[in-house]
Amino acid sequence: xxxxxxxxxxxxxxxxxxxxxxxxxxxxxxxxxxxxxxxxxxxxxxxxxxxxxxxxxxxxxxxxxxxxxxxxxxxxxxxxxxxxxxxxxxxxxxxxxxxxxxxxxxxxxxxxxxxxxxxxxxxxxxxxxxxxxxxxxxxxxxxxxxxxxxxxxxxxxxxxxxxxxxxxxxxxxxxxxxxxxxxxxxxxxxxxxxxxxxxxxxxxxxxxxxxxxxxxxxxxxxxxxxxxxxxxxxxxxxxxxxxxxxxxxxxxxxxxxxxxxxxxxxxxxxxxxxxxxxxxxxxxxxxxxxxxxxxxxxxxxxxxxxxxxxxxxxxxxxxxxxxxxxxxxxxxxxxxxxxxxxxxxxxxxxxxxxxxxxxxxxxxxxxxxxxxxxxxxxxxxxxxxx
Amino acid sequence: xxxxxxxxxxxxxxxxxxxxxxxxxxxxxxxxxxxxxxxxxxxxxxxxxxxxxxxxxxxxxxxxxxxxxxxxxxxxxxxxxxxxxxxxxxxxxxxxxxxxxxxxxxxxxxxxxxxxxxxxxxxxxxxxxxxxxxxxxxxxxxxxxxxxxxxxxxxxxxxxxxxxxxxxxxxxxxxxxxxxxxxxxxxxxxxxxxxxxxxxxxxxxxxxxxxxxxxxxxxxxxxxxxxxxxxxxxxxxxxxxxxxxxxxxxxxxxxxxxxxxxxxxxxxxxxxxxxxxxxxxxxxxxxxxxxxxxxxxxxxxxxxxxxxxxxxxxxxxxxxxxxxxxxxxxxxxxxxxxxxxxxxxxxxxxxxxxxxxxxxxxxxxxxxxxxxxxxxxxxxxxxxxxxxxxxxxxxxxxxxxxxxxxxxxxxxxxxxxxxxxxxxxxxxxxxxxxxxxxxxxxxxxxxxxxxxxxxxxxxxxxxxxxxxxxxxxxxxxxxxxxx
Numbered sequence: 001x002x003x004x005x006x007x008x009x010x011x012x013x014x015x016x017x018x019x020x021x022x023x024x025x026x027x028x029x030x031x032x033x034x035x036x037x038x039x040x041x042x043x044x045x046x047x048x049x050x051x052x053x054x055x056x057x058x059x060x061x062x063x064x065x066x067x068x069x070x071x072x073x074x075x076x077x078x079x080x081x082x083x084x085x086x087x088x089x090x091x092x093x094x095x096x097x098x099x100x101x102x103x104x105x106x107x108x109x110x111x112x113x114x115x116x117x118x119x120x121x122x123x124x125x126x127x128x129x130x131x132x133x134x135x136x137x138x139x140x141x142x143x144x145x146x147x148x149x150x151x152x153x154x155x156x157x158x159x160x161x162x163x164x165x166x167x168x169x170x171x172x173x174x175x176x177x178x179x180x181x182x183x184x185x186x187x188x189x190x191x192x193x194x195x196x197x198x199x200x201x202x203x204x205x206x207x208x209x210x211x212x213x214x215x216x217x218x219x220x221x222x223x224x225x226x227x228x229x230x231x232x233x234x235x236x237x238x239x240x241x242x243x244x245x246x247x248x249x250x251x252x253x254x255x256x257x258x259x260x261x262x263x264x265x266x267x268x269x270x271x272x273x274x275x276x277x278x279x280x281x282x283x284x285x286x287x288x289x290x291x292x293x294x295x296x297x298x299x300x301x302x303x304x305x306x307x308x309x310x311x312x313x314x315x316x317x318x319x320x321x322x323x324x325x326x327x328x329x330x331x332x333x334x335x336x337x338x339x340x341x342x343x344x345x346x347x348x349x350x351x352x353x354x355x356x357x358x359x360x361x362x363x364x365x366x367x368x369x370x371x372x373x374x375x376x377x378x379x380x381x382x383x384x385x386x
Numbered sequence: 387x388x389x390x391x392x393x394x395x396x397x398x399x400x401x402x403x404x405x406x407x408x409x410x411x412x413x414x415x416x417x418x419x420x421x422x423x424x425x426x427x428x429x430x431x432x433x434x435x436x437x438x439x440x441x442x443x444x445x446x447x448x449x450x451x452x453x454x455x456x457x458x459x460x461x462x463x464x465x466x467x468x469x470x471x472x473x474x475x476x477x478x479x480x481x482x483x484x485x486x487x488x489x490x491x492x493x494x495x496x497x498x499x500x501x502x503x504x505x506x507x508x509x510x511x512x513x514x515x516x517x518x519x520x521x522x523x524x525x526x527x528x529x530x531x532x533x534x535x536x537x538x539x540x541x542x543x544x545x546x547x548x549x550x551x552x553x554x555x556x557x558x559x560x561x562x563x564x565x566x567x568x569x570x571x572x573x574x575x576x577x578x579x580x581x582x583x584x585x586x587x588x589x590x591x592x593x594x595x596x597x598x599x600x601x602x603x604x605x606x607x608x609x610x611x612x613x614x615x616x617x618x619x620x621x622x623x624x625x626x627x628x629x630x631x632x633x634x635x636x637x638x639x640x641x642x643x644x645x646x647x648x649x650x651x652x653x654x655x656x657x658x659x660x661x662x663x664x665x666x667x668x669x670x671x672x673x674x675x676x677x678x679x680x681x682x683x684x685x686x687x688x689x690x691x692x693x694x695x696x697x698x699x700x701x702x703x704x705x706x707x708x709x710x711x712x713x714x715x716x717x718x719x720x721x722x723x724x725x726x727x728x729x730x731x732x733x734x735x736x737x738x739x740x741x742x743x744x745x746x747x748x749x750x751x752x753x754x755x756x757x758x759x760x761x762x763x764x765x766x767x768x769x770x771x772x773x774x775x776x777x778x779x780x781x782x783x784x785x786x787x788x789x790x791x792x793x794x795x796x797x798x799x800x801x802x803x804x805x806x807x808x809x810x811x812x813x814x815x816x817x818x819x820x821x822x823x824x825x826x827x828x829x830x831x832x833x834x835x836x837x838x839x840x841x842x843x844x845x846x847x848x849x850x851x852x853x854x855x856x857x858x859x860x861x862x863x864x865x866x867x868x869x
Contacts (some may be wrong), residue, residue: 013842014576020846021579024853026400067857070747077854084595084806092598151612151796239858350609 028069038248071241078244089240097146101185101245102236106377109153113263114380115165116371121325121385122171124362126372132255133172135202135373136327138194140183155188156329156375176201184249187234188375192252192332196220199336202371210321211368212342217321218258219339223255253282259315260339264302268353281311281335301331308361311335311344318342320368323361325349329375338370350380360384387431388549389582389638390589392856398428402545406646411569418540418563421646428545429509436507439477442545446473447517448538451524455531463525470521478514481506486713509549511710513542515677520556522681528613529557537563546642550635552653552673553676559648566647578644580845585637585846590855592814593630595807599800600624604766604776613794617780619801624766626811629658632671651866658815661751662737663727674710678703689732700729711765716773719762727757 068071081089085102088095095103122132139158141149149157158175167173178194190198200220206213218224232251233242242248255278262280264273273280282301303309311317311334319342324334326347338344345365349358361367374380387394402424409417430437450470457463479487481504488499520541523529532538541563547554569865636653643650657669666674686699708721731737739748760777767773779790813819826837 011572011576013838014572014580017583017842017845018572018579021583021849024849025395070857073850073854073857076850077858080591080854082850084810085803086595086807087803088598095811148795148799151794272813350734350788 041064075243078241081240082244094236094239099145101183102187103141103146104155104188106153106155109377111162115162117380117383117385118166118171119169121362121372126213130367130370132370133174133205134144134166135174135176135371135376137190137198137373138178138182170294174201174205175291184234186236186245186249189329192254195332198334199333202337203340206369209369214316214340216340224257226257261314263312264309266303266306269306301335303345304328304331305351307354308347308357311338313338313342316342323365323370324365325372325380327374327376330373350378355382355384387428390586390856403470407570414568417568419536422536422540425543425545425548429548432508437704439507443517444539444542447520448535450521451531454521454525467521467525471518474514476517478510481510483713512550512553513548515553516542523557529560534822546639547650552636552639552650553677554650558651562648578641581637581641583845583848585634585641586852588630588634590852592811593627593634596623596811597627599804600627613790613797614779614782614792615797619777621796625762629815656817660754661740661747662731663754664731664737666754674809678707682706697729701725715770716764716767719770720761723761723764
């Protein structure tokens with residue numbers, strides 16, 4: 001009798017476990033199967049033994065990236081990692097520092113390559129009498145916020161040896177600073193206030209060089225802007241959910257109260273957009289506010305990820321012409337800087353054909369000054385200027 | 387395809403399960419054909435080119451098996467068995483060791499043979515050894531010949547154990563191929579689910595987490611361990627990684643097999659609690675060590691031979707075990723390491739003494755742990771020179787005149803970042819839960835009921851946690867896919 005009861009109990013708990021397991025496997029399959037099949041159908045004509053492994057990777061991604069219940073599951077993943085007291089995630093690429101801010105490691109950072117790239121740019125423009133400024137953004141990671149920062153290279157970290165080498169080679173270096181919150185908590189980008197601060201310090205450098213940068217008193221006074229704040233979930237939330245990060249960021253958007261008129265022109269992408277600051281440089285994306293689905297919409301200033309585009313400021317005709325070589329860490333900085341310049345050409349070497357466009361600009365471009373600012377190692381790796 | 391991928395769990399597996407159970411239970415042959423087709427598709431998903439090699443290998447082994455049976459008792463049968471062995475060892479050698487052999491011939495004799503650059507078919511070490519076991523079992527008469535080529539094919543290619551074992555002996559599964567019940571058995575199925583979920587959790591939550599520290603310490607993503615503590619943490623994490631990765635895979639294989647009505651033998655039995663190296667190898671990768679015992683060591687004469695012959699038998703068995711794991715001097719050194727340790731234990735009768743004498747037992751247990759940790763360093767390092775370098779750092783010795791600090795900020799970070807997972811690993815590699823369960827079973831009905839509810843709730847929570855890791859996770863293949 002006891003044996004029978006035991007067997008019944010096992011069968012009952014086994015039944016519950018089996019039902020839950022099958023429900024999870026089959027129910028989730030149902031949600032995503034159409035996506036998988038459509039990808040499979042699209043891929044079928046092109047499948048060869050050589051590319052099947054690459055394609056199967058994309059099928060697997062289709063299942064993970066487009067999971068119907070992805071968000072709550074990622075939240076659960078974050079909660080489990082909170083329970084495990086984990087500070088590093090995703091193969092040590094994402095870390096949470098002592099202030100609960102996201103940090104991103106940059107494995108194998110090649111300092112010599114980065115130094116060489118910036119020095120070549122500086123020397124080439126100097127030969128044509130064009131001054132170049134290397135901007136080291138306000139550091140988001142410090143020895144206090146993350147004790148291993150001296151042993152690991154982080155995205156956007158300030159590398160004293162790198163900056164010393166540049167200075168000793170005659171490159172002008174701006175170690176930009178910002179008071180208050182420098183960086184977002186859930187992403188690698190700076191806060192809007194910090195990017196505005198960087199733009200102001202670049203403008204001050206431009207003026208010290210005798211370059212015709214205009215209206216800086218107006219541009220860098222926050223009283224001349226309307227501010228709006230949006231809840232923003234950055235990359236860390238995408239990887240580990242809302243609870244692991246202990247909330248999101250307040251992403252601040254600044255709208256000039258003064259009159260603005262810009263054209264952004266991206267010939268390679270066949271894009272030309274004219275309007276005020278908000279509707280040309282901010283891309284109008286903040287109106288859509290699907291921040292959770294794609295958090296970068298709110299960050300989508302200018303024309304990311306195009307390799308080259310030109311911002312013309314119709315209110316500052318005849319003003320200075322600036323080449324801004326950057327990655328996405330400086331998109332808002334470039335937009336604010338454009339408020340006092342006649343023209344800002346942005347080159348992101350990581351974009352399609354970016355390296356060739358940079359070499360072309362280096363050899364023939366007509367600018368009053370060049371600004372270089374990149375936070376990620378791929379920014380430097382893609383620059384091959386020899 | 388790996389069991390911990392979304393495509394397996396949410397596409398391949400449900401289709402396979404539905405297809406299998408939609409076929410009437412009386413049509414076991416049709417179910418087997420269906421499983422065979424799914425197994426070949428499973429293999430082709432990641433290695434489309436090699437599926438033809440596998441089909442050819444299946445056909446050749448089936449034909450040799452028939453010939454061995456047909457000529458039973460005659461010298462031709464032995465010749466057929468040798469032919470079958472030559473075929474299996476031949477393809478195994480070509481894909482796994484040819485380039486390694488060429489490199490070393492070139493190096494030692496100053497020649498310039500061209501490397502062939504063959505890519506290693508995943509799982510070749512496992513399915514080749516299964517095929518060899520089939521031939522030997524038929525020859526010995528411990529299993530009947532399989533006349534149906536489709537059943538031979540299913541035995542060799544059945545997807546749960548195809549990629550990384552356990553190495554299923556033909557005589558252990560022959561009867562199940564044609565005689566297992568084809569219907570749905572809740573007890574079997576729920577046991578399969580339980581084992582699968584436990585295996586998946588071992589892989590995703592424990593193995594993959596500690597793998598990050600192991601990879602960094604062994605230089606997959608950074609330089610050498612920069613401190614003594616990092617080196618120790620690295621090898622401890624690797625020991626947990628390889629155990630939970632491989633035993634997790636075995637759990638999943640056993641669980642999946644059970645869901646389709648098959649019973650595979652256990653492959654692990656808490657190896658890290660072993661008192662001696664001999665015991666360690668009775669508990670670690672049991673299907674491989676017993677394969678070598680039954681098909682190599684015992685045919686060579688086993689232990690009941692003069693000392694010199696015993697040493698030779700151990701040497702041959704352990705060098706083959708090392709080489710089986712990979713074409714590299716570090717695997718050969720790893721096999722040699724265990725040959726030395728096991729010979730030492732055998733000659734001094736250590737297992738018997740340790741069992742009887744606690745004051746020998748406890749220090750010897752610590753010695754055993756140190757031995758397999760050092761063994762894992764040799765196994766994990768990219769080469770022998772790197773392994774020696776790593777061992778020197780572990781024991782605080784200078785490397786090229788450079789002394790490494792005992793502790794670094796990064797090492798402390800790894801420790802703080804993984805302390806909970808490391809505690810879980812220690813608990814999960816001991817039978818503490820099994821002992822607790824056994825204790826509870828002796829208790830009251832109420833306690834038993836609560837324990838069962840807690841166990842089921844825990845497994846259900848693990849299902850959701852595993853899915854969350856899969857949805858979030860990056861591609862992370864199993865270690866034993868490399869062998």
